[in-house]
Amino acid sequence: MAERFVCSVCDLTEDRCLCEKYCGLCQGLHNVRLCNDGLYYCLDCREACDLQAQEAESHG
């Protein structure tokens, strides 16, 4: 079962969160995903900081 990260602002999961999603590091808007600290990060920052994004619910 995938771990469910929740937004640090609204305490909802990524698919329910209605907050404005921008990168917590660079404020970028491109490809931001919720990570395990409850903040959103863009792809570049996730790779740079080795952050784990919420896994997509693809199967099951």
Ligand SMILES: [Zn+2]
């Ligand atoms: Zn939120």
Ligand SMILES: [Zn+2]
């Ligand atoms: Zn960023």
